[in-house]
């Protein structure tokens with residue numbers, strides 16, 4: 396009897412062991428198979444999308460060939476500054492269709508080199524034809540082709556933000572801004588590339604690939620509105636639109652040498668623009684125009700600030716463009732800085748600010764030194780902790796079942812490290828990087844732990860805004876000029892080791908001040924030589940110095956800032972600097 400029991404016992408042990416062994420093998424095998432099919436589906440979606448884009452480009456090319464326009468005339472159209480093109484369209488010297496063909500041709504050639512356009516907007520041709528039938532030509536942007544960052548919702552198109560899972564989710568309506576543009580006679584004609592999830596200054600994703608900088612293909616055009624900046628700077632578009640929660644309009648404009656304006660939250664309607672940060676309302680992303688010249692930037696701003704936008708979005712205060720502020724001759728008092736108290740800007744960026752200072756003084760304005768308060772603390776405790784307020788959960792969820800791009804790997808890694816491990820790593824990394832602020836930023840990526848903490852965060856942001864404004868008001872400032880970033884365009888793949896350079900831009904997102912990016916100069920050999928004196932003790936400093944090697948000839952912009960809802964004053968400061976430089980024979 397006991398022998399029988401023993402046998403039963405042995406056989407059940409054997410069965411359990413067999414089941415356990417099979418389970419141990421089956422689960423990982425099953426998961427691998429599931430992963431294989433899931434990745435295969437994603438790759439197939441990417442391939443399908445890429446094929447669709449190729450077909451769209453081919454159709455565009457065929458349409459352009461059939462129109463048979465004179466190529467020299469088309470090139471001449473693309474060389475015109477905004478004011479002359481606008482005049483030519485108004486007077487009938489150029490038709491909307493030929494201007495469109497000119498930019499479609501140019502954009503196609505540019506994107507072959509830089510990969511900045513994701514896809515053409517094929518409805519553009521019909522739009523141009525109907526504009527040519529319109530004798531009134533009332534729109535401020537009548538017949539001007541405009542390019543759009545990929546996250547602007549357009550009827551019949553998707554907004555992927557570089558996420559494969561969002562391919563094919565088509566929008567049923569245009570964004571408010573697109574409706575306004577069309578009402579003003581503009582012709583949306585291409586969509587431009589972005590970095591995956593749009594939270595970095597690079598410009599690559601697994602669907603559309605990587606965009607290169609027009610001045611140096613080994614460098615990034617910046618992000619997240621990188622495709623726009625590259626396209627505009629290379630002559631493939633005159634006016635475009637982007638979005639900015641940490642410098643995404645200003646930084647690519649600076650990296651590529653075009654004009655950009657980050658507006659105050661609430662000045663332009665954001666309805667119909669896509670972003671993963673929509674639920675985060677403390678440091679909100681805003682939108683704004685980018686352009687090849689200042690006239691284009693001003694014209695685009697004027698065109699958007701019209702009654703039709705207020706009709707479409709009743710949450711926007713009806714504040715039309717105030718020409719009296721833009722045209723005013725009142726002498727201004729402007730603050731300036733080249734070092735924000737965290738990372739010193741490189742010599743080229745410092746020189747650009749000093750050039751702007753001299754130009755403003757030549758125009759009769761007063762320019763005084765200004766020190767923005769507590770920038771390192773603002774960066775880690777206000778900016779990073781807020782934009783990563785949910786501990787990066789929204790970003791992580793979006794990336795979880797997707798193909799992460801190289802440009803998000805570092806942030807992905809940092810945001811996945813558990814809080815307890817960060818405390819251990821902080822000690823080790825802190826010693827090696829010599830920068831407690833940088834290590835603190837890793838903790839900030841963990842965000843807020845409770846609603847209570849989020850409320851405290853909101854209070855801290857408000858208190859900082861008050862402190863900053865007091866300093867500004869005590870000095871009686873109208874505006875501030877400073878670098879856009881601590882360095883100029885950096886090599887592809889280096890942004891995550893340089894993130895601290897972004898404090899110059901991120902500050903004005905925390906404050907919600909409008910800020911422009913104005914191209915002023917190019918890096919010279921003297922600027923590069925002077926890098927010898929640039930500090931290199933801390934991690935970010937070392938990387939900034941290294942990234943600045945070989946930067947001769949790259950564009951350098953200056954940031955022009957004013958108080959909330961004073962976009963006209965920002966544009967005026969930009970204009971005064973350009974006029975001042977011209978009068979000094981420098982521009």
Ligand SMILES: CCCCCCCCCCCCCCCCCC(=O)NCCO
Nearest residue numbers: 594595638639640641642643790806807
């Ligand atoms: C899972 C990885 C996601 C990590 C995201 C972490 C967010 C923390 C902040 C990182 C630093 C942000 C750099 C700012 C880049 C500019 C982004 C921008 O302005 N985007 C515009 C979006 O409309």
